[in-house]
Amino acid sequence: MKILIVSYYPLGFGGAEVSMKILASGLKKLGHEIIFASTGHYEGYKNYKLRNYRKIPFFFLRDNLLGNELIKIINKERIDIIHSNGYYTSLAVLKAAKKTGIKSVVHFRDYALACVKSTCLDSSNKEHERDTYRHIFVEYFPLRWIWEFYKWSYIKRSWKKIKQFDLVISNSNPVKEKLKSLGIESTYLANPVDLEERTKTSVKELRKEYKIKEFTILYAGTLEEHKGIYELLVTLKDFLIKNKVRFIIAGKGSSYFKILKYILENTIINAKMIGMKQHEEIMRLYKLSDLIVVPSIWKEPLPRTILEAMQNNKPVLATNVGGNIDLIKDEYNGYLIKNNEWEQRIKELMKNKSLREKLGRNGRKLLEEKHDLKKISKELEGMYKKILIKN
Template sequence: MGGAERSVQYLAEALVKEGHKAVVISASEKNVCEAQDVNGVKVHYLSLKNIYWPFKKRSNPMFLKPLWHLIDIYNPWMVRYIKEIIKAEKPDIVHTNNLMCFSPLVWSEIKKLSIPIVHTIRDYYLLCPKCTMFDKYSNCEKQCLICKGYSFPKIYFTKFVDAVVGVSNYILEKHLSLGAFKGAKHSTIYNAYENKRYYKKSKSDQGLRLGFIGRITPNKGIEVILKAIDKLPLHKKNITLKIAGSGDKQYIKALSKKYSMNNISFLGFIPVEEFYPEIDVLIIPSLWNEPLGRITFEAYSYGVPVIASCRGGIPELVENESTGFLFDPEKPENLLKIINDIATRPELIEQMEDACLKKAMEFLPGKIAKSYLKIYLSLVKR
């Protein structure tokens, strides 16, 4: 459904290519009786046993959410089905990822089967019911009382994990600092991504082409870009901004009305292979502390440098003035300065293109799979 799920798919398929067997257990809104083969990966779809499916487009009743989260922390119904599959498949390793819908209780039950456990931290699920640690318009520097209450039992269950992997140093250290995964081996492995399509970036004589792609929400910082573009001097209005993605319709409508300039276009959903070749630079203006920022190396795979906010794990992916630029989203004048500098030095973008393509090679699924295999083998041998 999102970046985490795609990353798991890349990893599982890469493991199969390396000659191993990969079996995935995925939560589903509806029950699927038989396992399915997806590109060589055996996938079990388990119907969620809770009071509602949390990924519907419409919001679920607020008064039911506390009960849903309590069941999610300790969900014996889901754990029972998972144990049945694990006993049937007899794996050497169990690698857990996003545990929403499955329950951290599963760790203690897997441990009883004497199977080593690896967990990858991909979001703030263990620390925050919303999985974001972001409230209204600011990051939560500390856990509130509600988050502490929900996270306490989850952190307790982390003691059953043998090895923990953060998709960034930032997200790993955040969890370790709050007492999670005590005694587990820990390391950082970035997510996988591969651009399998033919790449050819279009050329333009129409000035600098900036782009934004992703969910159009306040925490993603879209207004940081719009305000910067609005402040450009008149002679720089040949700088264009393409905005791709979806979000709340009323919010997008309000933005398009407020920033109704000829050099800004809202494209709606558009495939990445159509989007990246039509821009020169991608802007990632996130206000929240992103665990990683997957679209950073997605852009690199098309030879597109990034201008990214110094939030969460994003700075770990950006080589300043080589594959991109970093700025503080709370100081929009920094973003404006970078845009102006790039606009006056078009040769810089061409120079950065090769560096971006080279950087993208670090995230190929085969390379990421080999990093995980080292962890798997160390636990099996132990």
């Protein structure tokens, strides 16, 4: 098969892009030809550079322009299947597929069809099922009303169109349930992990390179309000100041300077912000760390951070929400934090290396059972073949 993957954002933007590239590598090993269409570059594959349409305020115009670009690629490359990685490119992909008569797939990894912010959280971080015009009226300043009403109207109109895809994929149970609540049926496909990918450098060498001797806690992800990293830092402030630990915060986002200001004002010298890092560097950080934290406030669909932590045999502490519950079996491969018991759980794991190692091994075992790239790739291949034989 010749498959065109439309992943609008470049690698480094988020976990969805990493997951899609890993999935592409599995399909490639099965003998399929993979081509990427993106504003970035996916190394190891033929790439078509898409224009940046983010500044175009009229969504229908953006979809038409992007759709026309994709039609040219499909005709030139004689594509069999076009696969949209996320909602942003979905309607353009559908248009291109309809015009050229090929099969179409859309892959959902968040709540973009239920909320203009894709999180289903309001400004006070309270969860709601989906946006409504009334909710937008209450939530936003008057100057934003027209724009947010327009966005929500566009999203609502897209629900019927999404049903026209030959295959709709959801990456987690929370996403699948959210789509179902909107009347959209989807097929679950677990996020893949390449179990053969390993950082060759030893932990001892990595710690020497990074000049780290202390017990090390790692947060790796975007720095946004709904990710909960600021709240976790506030909760752990006294613990971090009083104990010999290193807290590494890897990522960027709108909360970056808020977090940095808090660290400086409270002289939390063992909390270090290192900015966004490429996938290979993040994997090295997982390996040298003792513990990974995922403090999400929102119903995180399926955090790639947890998968990568388990890939590196590391225990995970995560909030008891969303896709975290799908990945963490409490007290088996980590702990689900229910009553803000972060400090208690961290202290337990600091004192007990054998427990950390046991939780890490169990996490790796879960990956082998449910998220092995070889299995997931064959599963997706089967889905592709099924829609290709349909009239």
